[in-house]
Amino acid sequence: MARLELDRLTKRYGDFHAVRNVTLRIEEGEFLVLLGPSGCGKTTTLRMVAGFIEPTAGRVILGGRDVTDLPPWHRNAGLVFQSYALFPHLSAAENVAFGLEMRKVPAPEIATRVAEALRLVRLESLGDRLPRQLSGGQQQRVALARALVFKPDVLLLDEPLSNLDAKLRQEVRIEIRELQRQLGLTTIMVTHDQEEALTMADRLVVMNEGEVRQVGTQQDLYERPADRFVAGFVGRSTFLEGVVEAPNRFRSAGGLIIRCSGGTPGPAALALRPERLAILETGGARPDNVLPGIVEFVSYLGASIDVHVRLSPNERVVIQTTNRSEAPTLKAGDKVEVGWSADSGALFEDHARPGTASVS
Amino acid sequence: MAQSVARPIGSKFSGTILSRRIGRFALNAMATIGLGYILTPLVFVTWLAFFAQEIPSFPPEGYSLRWFAAIAGNDRFISGFLLSLQVGVVATLIGLSLGVPAALCLSRFRFAGREALNSLLLLPLVVPGIVLGMALYVFHVEAEIHTGLPILGSLGGLVAGHVLVVIPWTVRLVTASLAGLDRSIEEAAQSLGANRWVTFRRITVPAILPGVVAAALFGFVSSFGNLEMSLFLVGPGRTTLPIAILQYLEWKIDPTIAAVSVLQIVLIGGAMLITDRFVKISRVV
Numbered sequence: 001m002a003r004l005e006l007d008r009l010t011k012r013y014g015d016f017h018a019v020r021n022v023t024l025r026i027e028e029g030e031f032l033v034l035l036g037p038s039g040c041g042k043t044t045t046l047r048m049v050a051g052f053i054e055p056t057a058g059r060v061i062l063g064g065r066d067v068t069d070l071p072p073w074h075r076n077a078g079l080v081f082q083s084y085a086l087f088p089h090l091s092a093a094e095n096v097a098f099g100l101e102m103r104k105v106p107a108p109e110i111a112t113r114v115a116e117a118l119r120l121v122r123l124e125s126l127g128d129r130l131p132r133q134l135s136g137g138q139q140q141r142v143a144l145a146r147a148l149v150f151k152p153d154v155l156l157l158d159e160p161l162s163n164l165d166a167k168l169r170q171e172v173r174i175e176i177r178e179l180q181r182q183l184g185l186t187t188i189m190v191t192h193d194q195e196e197a198l199t200m201a202d203r204l205v206v207m208n209e210g211e212v213r214q215v216g217t218q219q220d221l222y223e224r225p226a227d228r229f230v231a232g233f234v235g236r237s238t239f240l241e242g243v244v245e246a247p248n249r250f251r252s253a254g255g256l257i258i259r260c261s262g263g264t265p266g267p268a269a270l271a272l273r274p275e276r277l278a279i280l281e282t283g284g285a286r287p288d289n290v291l292p293g294i295v296e297f298v299s300y301l302g303a304s305i306d307v308h309v310r311l312s313p314n315e316r317v318v319i320q321t322t323n324r325s326e327a328p329t330l331k332a333g334d335k336v337e338v339g340w341s342a343d344s345g346a347l348f349e350d351h352a353r354p355g356t357a358s359v360s
Numbered sequence: 361m362a363q364s365v366a367r368p369i370g371s372k373f374s375g376t377i378l379s380r381r382i383g384r385f386a387l388n389a390m391a392t393i394g395l396g397y398i399l400t401p402l403v404f405v406t407w408l409a410f411f412a413q414e415i416p417s418f419p420p421e422g423y424s425l426r427w428f429a430a431i432a433g434n435d436r437f438i439s440g441f442l443l444s445l446q447v448g449v450v451a452t453l454i455g456l457s458l459g460v461p462a463a464l465c466l467s468r469f470r471f472a473g474r475e476a477l478n479s480l481l482l483l484p485l486v487v488p489g490i491v492l493g494m495a496l497y498v499f500h501v502e503a504e505i506h507t508g509l510p511i512l513g514s515l516g517g518l519v520a521g522h523v524l525v526v527i528p529w530t531v532r533l534v535t536a537s538l539a540g541l542d543r544s545i546e547e548a549a550q551s552l553g554a555n556r557w558v559t560f561r562r563i564t565v566p567a568i569l570p571g572v573v574a575a576a577l578f579g580f581v582s583s584f585g586n587l588e589m590s591l592f593l594v595g596p597g598r599t600t601l602p603i604a605i606l607q608y609l610e611w612k613i614d615p616t617i618a619a620v621s622v623l624q625i626v627l628i629g630g631a632m633l634i635t636d637r638f639v640k641i642s643r644v645v
Contacts, residue, residue, distance in 0.1 A: 085544040087563055
């Protein structure tokens with residue numbers, strides 16, 4: 001295993017920047033997740049690391065070795081594809097053995113290492129099966145064993161779970177993560193699934209339109225989103241458009257005066273997390289902001305209930321409330337008071353670039 | 361279904377079952393008629409081959425194997441069979457060596473004139489055999505006049521013509537199996553340390569093998585059975601099996617021809633069944 005560095009990696013197709021100036025450093029044994037909507041450049045980045053796409057500019061440095069100009073077969077990167085990409089005419093064991101054969105490992109050693117790899121993914125008894133005789137989850141594990149058996153410098157996972165059903169996905173997620181930790185694998189995973197990214201990653205990279213928008217831990221992204229895109233993409237946020245009139249004072253387009261934390265005067269958006277807002281009960285504590293509103297609709301989610309409240313003719317917020325038996329039942333048309341503290345909202349000045357947004 | 365259950369159970373519900381029964385019956389009937397239409401001539405030819413009398417008439421006067429014995433005694437059929445076999449095998453091999461790389465280029469690369477090239481390679485399948493044979497004949501005449509080489513009626517000329525018949529099959533079937541190939545399995549091989557050539561040999565070729573085998577089989581069959589084009593290309597003393605059959609029919613209509621046909625059917629059918637055991641052609645065609 002080795003450390004991986006991407007230095008100003010760029011891929012341009014004509015005028016279109018698929019990936020622009022991506023600089024990342026993945027430490028030995030770290031699990032890094034590239035997260036973003038489809039077309040954000042995360043897969044292109046991964047494929048440049050694997051060697052299938054030649055970067056327009058920038059370098060890929062793997063374990064101190066510049067591999068930018070090396071073909072995929074000289075890079076020593078283990079890859080797991082979305083479609084698993086098992087060789088259909090070879091058995092599970094032969095699939096796993098392929099990488100070792102290519103490295104001219106002697107046959108007896110191949111046999112022991114393949115058996116060991118299959119045991120690692122709990123498929124020791126199914127080595128003779130052809131891929132089409134295996135279930136989706138089993139194929140996925142063969143693909144993982146195949147990518148691990150030759151001790152790659154880096155493990156690359158391209159949406160490895162998206163073809164599994166929801167329940168299996170949860171299990172395999174944990175399995176991959178445990179295996180990765182146990183073997184100390186430097187890993188990059190690409191996904192558009194937020195929950196998957198949050199549960200598996202040591203660190204996350206949020207990408208959009210070919211650029212890195214923020215790099216950080218789960219808490220960094222959720223509590224301190226670098227820009228409006230990240231605030232909207234990671235977790236849920238309701239945005240209110242408006243202006244910062246003076247520090248700590250935000251006026252929404254609909255005329256609501258909201259106390260906020262910091263900010264420089266000028267146009268901005270205020271992002272509010274649904275679970276940081278509350279429907280105030282009569283006689284309870286009064287937070288910094290108390291705004292009257294009318295319930296528009298209520299969606300019952302089991303453990304929690306989302307209440308959509310209209311604060312002004314064109315502005316509404318979502319409030320996530322815990323499902324408590326003693327809480328009053330709300331219905332559309334009810335008059336309520338919504339409250340939150342000044343530091344619960346994140347301010348994003350308009351046209352904010354990463355790093356310039358003031359975050360509270 | 362759920363909808364009809366939700367309504368009062370009655371005529372509507374039994375109506376769907378009835379109409380489904382009628383639909384299934386109609387489908388089976390159509391399939392039977394279609395299959396019958398295809399199989400009837402084969403059945404009659406096979407039956408006829410065992411008739412004892414010389415002039416085919418119904419009902420048969422008796423059954424005999426004499427017509428099969430007659431084939432063995434007929435030099436024209438034997439030499440025709442050997443020539444057709446020889447031409448078919450050589451043309452198929454040449455056709456594959458041209459058609460497989462062509463299919464690879466057509467499905468892997470985007471270039472100007474790609475569609476046009478694809479159509480051109482499939483064209484011999486569309487042009488009537490007579491037209492193709494006539495055109496090649498005229499071309500051979502002109503080529504011989506200008507080069508002085510013995511092209512007209514040569515074995516090389518005949519094989520070259522048959523290669524044209526084989527190419528569309530190889531291009532079509534190999535392209536189809538390449539289209540069904542997940543490109544990421546080749547990338548997987550490369551990430552595991554296989555360079556382009558090793559990837560092609562170890563991964564791509566085995567994956568498209570059923571398509572190549574099917575192409576070889578269909579190419580060979582269409583070459584082996586080709587009559588119209590071959591009529592223009594054979595030289596003196598060189599007769600393919602279909603031409604030998606045609607010439608025989610000009611003088612006689614005894615069941616020898618039926619016996620020859622039965623042997624052909626058995627040969628080709630057997631080849632298909634055996635090949636299908638090793639590579640699933642049915643997945644490609």
